[in-house]
Amino acid sequence: MDHADRPDRPVTSAWVTVDLVIFTVRDDALQVLLVERGKEPFQGRTALPGGYVGTDEGLEQAARRELWEETGVDSHDLHLEQLGGYGTPGRDPRGRVVTVAYLALGPEMPEPVAGTDARRAHWTPVEKALDDEGRHLAFDHAVILRDALERARKQLEYTTIASAFCTEPFTISELRHVYEVVWGQPLDPSNFRRKVLKAERFVVATGQRTASVAGRPAALYRRGEKKLLVPALLRAGEE
Known part of the structure; x- marks a missing residue:
């Protein structure tokens, strides 16, 4: 390796995950799909659906798979777009984890069915999800949710x-x-x-x-x- 190509600071490996912000209009309110985590870290806490990217799949493929596995919602019925990447050190207590968030929009959808490591999946008004600045949400999901809300508003x-x-x-x-x-x-x-x-x-x-x-x-x-x-x-x- 040429000296000019070497990193100028220590580097570490990182895991890659995807998280999904799924918005729909239900009961005259903008609602977001949330899951109750069934395992640590943040067991029992509310979070956005998501998970690790497999070694044999792309980011969007992983997002669609995680959505189906954790909630039973078919992403092909939704508008899906990449929201952005989140990699602040310490955002995940398991280690260095970088997540790529996706924004999904769809017409009024039925109640989701939880699966894999999600104990429960449910629709929640965005306003309620961000109560107390969203401190009850796991990881940095309050930050991701706020970014997704502003993206959706701007997109309109x-x-x-x-x-x-x-x-x-x-x-x-x-x-x-x-x-x-x-x-x-x-x-x-x-x-x-x-x-x-x-x-x-x-x-x-x-x-x-x-x-x-x-x-x-x-x-x-x-x-x-x-x-x-x-x-x-x-x-x-x-x-």
Whole structure:
């Protein structure tokens, strides 16, 4: 090895894990999927689902496997993207562990089924999960959860990802509800509708309407093919 290629400080081997932040809208709240750890460290504490990356699998493959093994949720029904890496020394008492976090979004999903080393899996309102700054969460999962929440809120401004929370077909009102829940602020219905329909290929009309016994039936839409939201939909205070 050339001297210039040598590290200028001691290095150590590290284990690699994946953690998942899965958001959905349930009971008019943004909820996150959490598990109760069935073994040490942090046995009995609440955590994000996740685990070690196998020697024969990639990061995303490991994330999808861990999600299925610990909760019984099929990741192929979700929007899945890499959130970032977390490697602060001491974040895991077992040793040097670097985790790669993934953000997953999906429409209202059923109750998960715990498996492998998870004692219980359950949906929890994000606001409740971050009570007391999330100190009850294992590892550095409160930090990861806060980062994921801000990523999701930002994504709603500049991408069409909000439709991933909706079961097709959906109404503009249902889409607006997603924004209100994730952003935590009410939106003017008329103004929101105008902005959504003005955005290039955000939603596509199906030509159908809801079956309503009272009031005017609402138009139904499906997801458009556009990924970036043009023009952007900004939160109050972001304009």
